[in-house]
Amino acid sequence: MAAGVAAWLPFARAAAIGWMPVASAPMPPPPREMRRGQDGLIMLNVSGTRFQTWRNTLERYPDTLLGSTERDFFFHEETNEYFFDRDPDIFRHILNFYRTGKLHYPRHECISAYDEELAFFGIIPEIIGDCCYEEYKDRRRENTERIQDDEENENNNDLVLPELSFRESMWRAFENPHTSTMALVFYYVTGFFIAVSVMANVVETVPCSSGPNRAKEVSCGERYALAFFCLDTACVMIFTVEYLLRLIAAPSRYKFVKSVMSIIDVVAIMPYYIGLVMTDNEDVSGAFVTLRVFRVFRIFKFSRHSAGLRILGYTLKSCASELGFLLFSLTMAIIIFATVMFYAEKGSSATKFTSIPAAFWYTIVTMTTLGYGDMVPKTIMGKIFGSVCSLSGVLVIALPVPVIVSNFSRIYHQSQRAEKRRAQKASKEAGQSLVCKINPTFETQHHHLLHCLEKTTRNHYSDSGMKTENDNHCCPLTVTCSGFPRAIDSRQFQSCWVPDCLRNSQSYSQSGFKDSTVDTLHTHTHYIINFIVLI
Amino acid sequence: MEKKLDSISARVDTSSSSSDSVEDELELSAVRHRPEALELLEAQTRFSRKELQILYRGFKSECPSGVVNEDTFKEIYSQFFPQGDASSYAHFLFDAFDTDQNGSVSFEDFVMGLSILLRGTIHEKLNWAFNLYDINKDGYITKEEMLDIIKSIYDMMGKCTYPMLREETPRQHVEIFFQKMDKNRDGVVTIDEFIDCCQNDENIMKSMQLFENVI
Numbered sequence: 122m123a124a125g126v127a128a129w130l131p132f133a134r135a136a137a138i139g140w141m142p143v144a145s146a147p148m149p150p151p152p153r154e155m156r157r158g159q160d161g162l163i164m165l166n167v168s169g170t171r172f173q174t175w176r177n178t179l180e181r182y183p184d185t186l187l188g189s190t191e192r193d194f195f196f197h198e199e200t201n202e203y204f205f206d207r208d209p210d211i212f213r214h215i216l217n218f219y220r221t222g223k224l225h226y227p228r229h230e231c232i233s234a235y236d237e238e239l240a241f242f243g244i245i246p247e248i249i250g251d252c253c254y255e256e257y258k259d260r261r262r263e264n265t266e267r268i269q270d271d272e273e274n275e276n277n278n279d280l281v282l283p284e285l286s287f288r289e290s291m292w293r294a295f296e297n298p299h300t301s302t303m304a305l306v307f308y309y310v311t312g313f314f315i316a317v318s319v320m321a322n323v324v325e326t327v328p329c330s331s332g333p334n335r336a337k338e339v340s341c342g343e344r345y346a347l348a349f350f351c352l353d354t355a356c357v358m359i360f361t362v363e364y365l366l367r368l369i370a371a372p373s374r375y376k377f378v379k380s381v382m383s384i385i386d387v388v389a390i391m392p393y394y395i396g397l398v399m400t401d402n403e404d405v406s407g408a409f410v411t412l413r414v415f416r417v418f419r420i421f422k423f424s425r426h427s428a429g430l431r432i433l434g435y436t437l438k439s440c441a442s443e444l445g446f447l448l449f450s451l452t453m454a455i456i457i458f459a460t461v462m463f464y465a466e467k468g469s470s471a472t473k474f475t476s477i478p479a480a481f482w483y484t485i486v487t488m489t490t491l492g493y494g495d496m497v498p499k500t501i502m503g504k505i506f507g508s509v510c511s512l513s514g515v516l517v518i519a520l521p522v523p524v525i526v527s528n529f530s531r532i533y534h535q536s537q538r539a540e541k542r543r544a545q546k547a548s549k550e551a552g553q554s555l556v557c558k559i560n561p562t563f564e565t566q567h568h569h570l571l572h573c574l575e576k577t578t579r580n581h582y583s584d585s586g587m588k589t590e591n592d593n594h595c596c597p598l599t600v601t602c603s604g605f606p607r608a609i610d611s612r613q614f615q616s617c618w619v620p621d622c623l624r625n626s627q628s629y630s631q632s633g634f635k636d637s638t639v640d641t642l643h644t645h646t647h648y649i650i651n652f653i654v655l656i
Numbered sequence: 657m658e659k660k661l662d663s664i665s666a667r668v669d670t671s672s673s674s675s676d677s678v679e680d681e682l683e684l685s686a687v688r689h690r691p692e693a694l695e696l697l698e699a700q701t702r703f704s705r706k707e708l709q710i711l712y713r714g715f716k717s718e719c720p721s722g723v724v725n726e727d728t729f730k731e732i733y734s735q736f737f738p739q740g741d742a743s744s745y746a747h748f749l750f751d752a753f754d755t756d757q758n759g760s761v762s763f764e765d766f767v768m769g770l771s772i773l774l775r776g777t778i779h780e781k782l783n784w785a786f787n788l789y790d791i792n793k794d795g796y797i798t799k800e801e802m803l804d805i806i807k808s809i810y811d812m813m814g815k816c817t818y819p820m821l822r823e824e825t826p827r828q829h830v831e832i833f834f835q836k837m838d839k840n841r842d843g844v845v846t847i848d849e850f851i852d853c854c855q856n857d858e859n860i861m862k863s864m865q866l867f868e869n870v871i
Binding site: 129130131132133134135136137138139140141142143144145146147148151160175177 | 710718732733769774781784788789832854860866
């Protein structure tokens with residue numbers, strides 16, 4: 122029930138008097154009236170912007186912050202108003218919700234800021250009105266996807282595992298070539314050989330000038346057969362070695378074998394081996410020639426090297442339904458027009474439209490506006506239908522194309538975003554370290570606290586073992602139980618806090634444990650204390 | 657892809673139909689009504705100034721144009737009875753509130769009606785109820801009129817009642833009512849019979865006081 126209608130409840134109750142004379146049974150007693158606060162004006166001061174409303178308006182929704190007694194916590198007695206240290210622009214929408222019963226989402230606001238405000242005031246976002254709900258949900262989904270992408274990228278890039286087994290480091294080298302020089306070299310070498318192999322395939326078929334005493338021209342492949350064979354062998358050897366190495370390094374061999382890239386690899390090298398195995402038998406030489414066609418699939422190995430190619434493939438996969446629709450509608454149109462053209466041209470003599478399947482070729486060439494001219498209609502009806510065919514071809518092809526284009530654009534921008542994010546990260550972190558100064562009061566109080574703990578337990582903190590990679594991290598007490606060394610921001614301790622035990626001892630080592638067993642016990646106790654402090 | 661096409665065509669349809677309703681709304685907003693001055697209403701009704709202010713705020717937030725037409729009235733009233741069909745009873749109520757019979761209930765009509773219902777004497781309340789039941793306002797309640805009223809009240813309950821609503825229940829109810837109220841057995845109930853009878857019935861008297869402090 123909308124809030125406004127609730128204002129009409131007294132009317133509905135009063136109108137119930139009309140039932141009384143007709144009633145066959147006595148009425149139930151009325152409910153006891155709740156505490157009736159006087160309906161006065163409430164002043165809400167949100168960061169200086171003053172809002173006023175009736176008390177009743179706010180109390181329409183008693184399970185939100187403003188409608189319940191929770192707002193008393195924000196009552197500021199000196200000025201006799203409720204003070205909230207929040208964003209006044211977003212608060213306007215929240216207050217409108219109380220007034221009209223409909224929550225709106227302003228498009229220019231950031232979605233996470235808006236969500237935070239809603240959470241603070243205890244309003245669930247599901248009550249956003251229909252007018253704004255779709256926009257809100259879309260923005261929210263985009264944001265979560267973006268955050269997930271970021272996290273994935275971070276995990277991929279910043280993961281500094283202590284030790285990788287040789288196999289794992291090899292796999293990492295294969296997947297991310299920029300991690301080490303070896304990987305980069307390998308990456309470029311394979312790329313070079315793919316290019317060489319493809320060029321060899323192409324050049325093989327070019328006719329080389331034969332000697333003056335030869336009658337027919339031979340292709341370069343036949344002339345320099347041995348050279349090409351050696352080149353091919355070298356390339357295939359490199360590809361085979363690469364494939365085997367990837368197979369060994371893969372964490373899940375089964376998944377690797379199933380993946381598209383490995384299938385492409387196999388298809389690229391198989392023809393060579395099959396060619397080796399097969400003899401120069403006349404029967405199978407035809408098949409052998411066909412097999413050489415598969416060598417051109419080596420060009421797809423470039424997709425490991427080019428992100429754009431991968432995106433194209435991914436787009437085509439995600440637009441499968443649009444492509445299917447395109448194909449289906451084209452097939453329908455082709456069949457219709459081919460039939461029509463065949464029957465239209467049946468009358469004319471010496472016509473090329475000998476059958477409907479023969480007319481398929483004409484229809485396809487006309488609909489895609491190629492117009493080779495090898496088949497042209499001669500009758501008037503044929504020409505009329507031919508022109509209709511070409512016009513409709515343009516339309517049918519133009520329809521699904523924008524959908525595919527927009528998909529491609531979205532996916533491309535998403536991948537670009539990942540690259541941009543990486544580039545921005547460095548400058549972002551530099552900026553953050555300037556802005557995020559440690560609060561000195563906090564630090565002194567925190568140190569005092571730890572000092573008290575030390576005194577209580579009569580143990581001391583050790584500096585060793587509290588080193589972390591995140592030296593720029595500005596939130597001192599991030600409690601992450603993932604890896605113990607990250608638990609405390611070591612920068613604070615290193616800069617200001619020199620524990621008593623180490624102050625006393627001379628050997629203040631920056632890394633590693635101390636040697637003696639007593640000291641090891643010492644440091645172990647420190648670890649345990651650190652852990653307990655932070656849990 | 658098909659879903660997208662459907663939604664686009666639906667949107668085109670609704671936009672063409674909503675243009676009609678926009679025109680309707682423009683017409684209605686031309687019929688704006690400003691209520692009489694607060695002092696006058698204070699004098700005419702038994703509400704205090706503050707109460708009138710609260711009532712008007714609620715009225716205006718639901719009906720910004722200042723008058724309620726029958727459809728809006730039915731809609732508002734139906735929201736309180738979601739299981740059943742409150743439209744027929746709302747129609748009778750609307751007629752009872754619309755004292756000048758001009759097809760719309762202004763704030764004055766609304767507040768006068770409420771004043772009687774909530775702050776009126778028993779006599780006035782019973783008078784109002786009689787007016788509600790007397791659909792053609794001829795001074796007599798016939799059995800048919802009563803049957804309509806009772807049926808509309810039962811309609812508000814909806815289908816899922818316990819015990820199940822039977823066909824003859826409203827008719828039986830009407831018989832009981834007439835047995836009680838129709839003293840001279842002439843088949844109609846006049847205002848005097850009605851008021852007399854109700855004043856003698858303890859239950860009815862008690863229930864009339866039920867909603868005294870609703871505002």
